[in-house]
Amino acid sequence: DVKVTQSSRYLVKRTGEKVFLECVQDMDHENMFWYRQDPGLGLRLIYFSYDVKMKEKGDIPEGYSVSREKKERFSLILESASTNQTSMYLCASSLDRGPLYGYTFGSGTRLTVV
Amino acid sequence: TQLLEQSPQFLSIQEGENLTVYCNSSSVFSSLQWYRQEPGEGPVLLVTVVTGGEVKKLKRLTFQFGDARKDSSLHITAAQPGDTGLYLCAGDRAGNKLTFGGGTRVLVKP
Numbered sequence: 001d002v003k004v005t006q007s008s009r010y011l012v013k014r015t016g017e018k019v020f021l022e023c024v025q026d027m028d029h030e031n032m033f034w035y036r037q038d039p040g041l042g043l044r045l046i047y048f049s050y051d052v053k054m055k056e057k058g059d060i061p062e063g064y065s066v067s068r069e070k071k072e073r074f075s076l077i078l079e080s081a082s083t084n085q086t087s088m089y090l091c092a093s094s095l096d097r098g099p100l101y102g103y104t105f106g107s108g109t110r111l112t113v114v
Numbered sequence: 115t116q117l118l119e120q121s122p123q124f125l126s127i128q129e130g131e132n133l134t135v136y137c138n139s140s141s142v143f144s145s146l147q148w149y150r151q152e153p154g155e156g157p158v159l160l161v162t163v164v165t166g167g168e169v170k171k172l173k174r175l176t177f178q179f180g181d182a183r184k185d186s187s188l189h190i191t192a193a194q195p196g197d198t199g200l201y202l203c204a205g206d207r208a209g210n211k212l213t214f215g216g217g218t219r220v221l222v223k224p
Contacts, residue, residue, distance in 0.1 A: 004156070009154075031210055033211075033212075035214075040216060041216065042202070042214045042215055042216040042217055043157075043202070043204075043214040044214075045211065045212075045213075048211060050209070058211075090156050090157075092156070094210050096210065097209045097210040098210065099144035099145035099162075099164055099206045099210070100145065100162055100164060101162075101210055102147055102159035102162055103147075103149075103157075103159065103204075103212065104159070105149075105156030105157050105158070106156050107154070107155050107156050108154075108155070108156050
C-alpha cells in the first residue's frame with residue numbers, strides 16, 4: 001500500500017529549540033508539500049517542492065525552512081521553535097503538477113511548543 | 115482571508131438523512147478536490163472535478179463543480195455513521211498547489 005510516512009505522531013519541544021519534522025513517500029512522486037492545520041484556519045501551505053533540491057515558499061513560510069536532498073524525503077525545519085508554531089503538521093505528495101493529481105497525506109505530526 | 119469558504123462549519127444529523135456541504139470562492143480553479151479527514155489521520159482524497167458543471171458520484175456521495183469553476187458542493191444521501199468526519203474542499207491554483215477551505219465537520223448519529 002502506497003503511503004506517506006511522517007516520523008513522529010506527537011512531539012513536545014521547548015521554545016527556541018531547532019525542530020526537524022521528517023516525511024518520506026514511497027510512491028516516486030515528484031511533488032511534496034508541508035501544511036499546518038489549525039482549528040478555524042484549515043490547512044495552510046508552508047513550503048513545497050517540485051523536485052529534488054528544489055523548494056518554494058508557500059503562504060506562511062516565516063519561521064520555517066525545508067530540505068529535499070532525496071526525491072522521497074522532504075524535511076520541515078523550525079529554526080527556533082515558538083509557541084505560535086504549536087499545530088498539526090501535515091506532509092503530502094502528488095505525482096505531478098497537473099490539476100488531476102490528488103494529494104496523498106501522511107498521518108500528521110502534532111507539535112506542541114512549550 | 116481564505117480563498118475557499120465552506121459552509122456550514124458543522125453539521126449534525128441522524129442516520130438516514132441527507133446533507134449538503136458547500137464550497138465557494140471568488141477565484142477560478144483548474145480543479146476542485148474533496149477530502150475526508152478522520153481524527154488523528156491525514157485527509158484522504160475522495161474525488162477530483164475538473165470541468166465546469168461536472169458531476170461525479172461515489173456511492174452515496176455526489177460532487178458537483180460549478181459552471182464557472184468557482185464553487186462546488188458535496189451531497190450525501192442517506193448518511194451513515196461511517197460518513198462522520200471533516201470534509202475539506204481544495205482548489206488547484208496552478209501547478210498542483212492546493213488551497214484548502216476551512217472544512218465542514220459532519221457528525222452522523224445512529
